[in-house]
Amino acid sequence: MTRSRRIWSLVLAFALAVAGGPHEAFAYLKFGVLASGRGVTLRWTQMPVTYYVTDHGVPGVGAADLQAALGRAFATWEALPTASIQYRFGGFTEALPGEDEGLNTLGFRSAPELDRVLASTSFLVDTVTGALLESDIFFNSAFQWSVQSSGQGGRFDLESIALHEIGHMSGLGHSMLGETELQATGGRRVIAAEAVMFPIAFSAGNVSGRTPRADDVAGLSDVYPTGDFTRDKGSLSGRVTKSGQGVFGAHVVAFSPATGLMVANFSLDPQGRFSIAGLSPGPYVVRVEPIDDASVDSFFQASANADVDFRAAYFERLVVVPAGGDSGAIEIEVIPK
């Protein structure tokens, strides 16, 4: 018997969103659920993933504009050469995002109470197999939106935000490849980001989020790998420890000094183990830092107790990633702040 559960991911606010709702085993790069005591990656098992678009728009963005912008965002993910996911537009619908009607519905919904949430993705999942059964995305019509090709001042770029949400819809969690600064209002402003899946959006009018970065490409390709990806890319793995104990929730960045590309992940268990997939073969600089550019619950459920009490550091060796294999486990010792 299939057990299913709706999971909400309140994501991508222009300022830090305090996530509510029943979070489940969120893990960066890939969403997962615990099934019979083991982590299972959420993924679509049947292709193409058919989606429907609500038949009403908002001022400045009609239903056809919405559908076109979403189509471009889906096409961007679909075009990644190392990922095999496929999407199909099923048509317009009167259904609203968040309803359990069996359709993957994307559209606007007014949620003024979520004053820092631009959009959100929810899932209906089979908690035994990790298969995604249904996923809806709502765009908060309490904000102003734009579909203009070069962006529009004061309005959030629908295509950029859709690209992020469709990443979630496809099974990706949040990336922490970004820098923010705290604002007097209590929120955060994005200084820079190198992942579409960073949890906080660029300011209104910015269209930089329309292009997946290396981190996003690695993430989606890891969930839906092509044969080329499995053969040509490698992974880097190891442990982050502090005083001999594993560190949970450390952000580990693999940087290629040859290409300048960065891909990251977190240490995801009490032993401090991490694995970064989708890396081109070559030597890597490895940098470890605590979560400091968004709230911990943008990445992990609060009960996960991610450790943020350590200093950022570099691993003293270049770590070599082979094609189609793993670097071999490394151990990175960090020290308390």
Next chain:
Amino acid sequence: MIEATKTRRHEGTKGSPRTFSYARAVAAVASFVCVWHPDIALAQDPGRITVSAGVWWMGEMPVGSMDATETGGVAPVRYRLFATDTSLAPSIGVDTAVGLRLSRVIDTELSASYGAPELRTRIRADAEGIPDTEAVEAVGQLAIEASLLVHVTPWSLFGRATPFVSVGGGYLRQLHEGRTLAETGAIYHAGGGVTIMLRSGGRGVLKGAGLRADARAIVRKGGVAFDDDARVTPALEAAWFVRF
């Protein structure tokens, strides 16, 4: 020459122990040279085969600089998280070669060399204040080269020390630490040096033996380098050779 050496040896007995040792070494080499009748011409006949083994030193080779950047909130500004400069550190290695004398002044040579330079990435300017540091790995470097040596016989000293110039090139294979990833490229060199015949002639198979020293400009292309640009590195080599 022999007499002079004897004199030095004699003087050495009256000097410091260090001077004495030096004199003995020179005398030993000189007497070794004279065991055979000098017949350098015979040792330099076309068709002779030379086998050599030696050690080399190679200078630092910059590999590339790259910043870790993120897309800035205000396009097209990039935000720098940290900066890196990578190079192959100076290294020493071993070399062996087989040469064939084509004429009295020209040799061809096939050589194989191995060394283990460190690939070093200097990490600096971290945006969150991590002190500058370095990440390293050992790279195993194998080069197989073909060379052409031209001996400048008119400049030969006492008929034994002969300058030469050389050019060559070949295959470069660099194996990253852990031996799970190999990079290939090309290696070229141009340079010159001197061969010193210490023994020559004789009726047996061995027709000569000596020392060789050379300085080279090494050009490496590909391998662990981050692009396909050619990079020049100085190198020095000292080798012992025998000629058949």
